[in-house]
Amino acid sequence: MAYATRAYRAPVPDFPMVNVQANPAAPPGREGIILPVEDGRWIVTLSGTRGGEPTGDPEAFTDFALGLGDPVIGELIRDAEPLTGVVTNRSTAHRRRCFEKLRHWPDGFTVIGDAVAGCNPVYGHGITVARRAHSPCAPTRPGRASSGRAVPAAWDLAIGQDIRSDASVTGCGRAGPGR
The missing domain is CATH 3.30.70 (Alpha-Beta Plaits)
Incomplete structure (x- = not known):
């Protein structure tokens, strides 16, 4: 696209x-x-x-x-x-990174927005996902893990159609084209 x-x-x-x-x-x-x-x-x-x-x-x-x-x-x-x-x-690839699965979280490391999940803009919910994926400062392991829980519903909506095509969809263990 x-x-x-x-x-x-x-x-x-x-x-x-x-x-x-x-x-x-x-x-x-x-x-x-x-x-x-x-x-x-x-x-x-x-x-x-x-x-x-x-x-x-x-x-x-x-x-x-x-x-x-x-x-x-x-x-x-x-x-x-x-x-x-x-x-x-032309940046329309879907990318999801599951930082909540890290075994050792680096001190001072915070992940927000498109670093967690980025979707093809045609679906129009990128800012919503970025805001929900933001976990400011994330001082504890549960706080860091919550950033990954905000993404799945929007992610599934975005890739549901594109995964049928040869669109680039990457992240968190789902099978499909571009992986």
Whole structure:
């Protein structure tokens, strides 16, 4: 999965979110979303699976959006004012590290956020997992172990679909592609 994101001046005030999902029956998967944010701006993110990835080329951004299963996002941004360049991201691997299983915990060692678990951002719960996985200071062994207990439900939701594909999923003894 690859993502390309760009901010625009919203040409239509108070416009709702727009989401065009990929058609799983017609690979490669391509999708897009317009998220209205503060100050009359839109954050537009396009994504695609292998063979259908968006690029960082600003000239290709609108064309990619017009080529989605429904061209509505491309039509909305075609005449909108871009406020940023295109930023791409290909860091979509799921990673989980089970620090709670360490036999000898180093003094002063604290693990937080993505160091415990990082998921493909398409699932939208990375910050939630990072906050729940945070165990500040963790002065005792039980405190350190609790960081690993906060992650399993979100982890299972995130990898449940991706483990069927060749997506990279690593961590804590689960079998699947990329291990």
